[in-house]
Amino acid sequence: MGKVEKGHSPKFFCENCGQEVKRNTKVCPHCGRFFSSVRCPSCNYMGHTDEFINGCPSCGFAVSSDSNKNTKKYHRNKLKEYRAKYKSNRYDDPLPWWIYSLVIGSLALLIIYIFYFKT
Incomplete structure (x- = not known):
């Protein structure tokens, strides 16, 4: 995989x-x-898509139509590496159990305080 041949455009x-x-x-x-x-x-x-018209402006990497057979395998491997590297930074990860315990405990103490001292 390398530079884009003339007449071919990079794949995204x-x-x-x-x-x-x-x-x-x-x-x-x-x-x-x-x-x-x-x-x-x-x-x-x-960068912006306009920068990648002829491939990567930094290293020249691009996927030509000739390398279509290896493209999916390559990108899936890169995707697995990327997900493994940044998995802990995902926003859809559940909160730790102690956060739930802290919130429930705080609410319980608030309810006890309201009923005990307000009556």
Whole structure:
């Protein structure tokens, strides 16, 4: 995988689900993920889609149509690496159990205080 040959354009893939998407897509049609920028899977350079017309402006990486067979496998492996690396920073992770205990305990103490001292 390397530079784009003349007559070929780089391919773009959703970082969340790994599916191929059109160049100027703002939301993945497969998983609904919003795209704010493009990230090169080779060097992690991030920028606007216009910068990636001929491949990555930093390292020159691009996926040509000739390498379509290896593309999905490559991007799925990169996706697994990315998810494993940043999994702890996901916003949909559940809160730790002690947070729930603290909130429930605080509410119980508040209710006891209200009924005991207000009557």
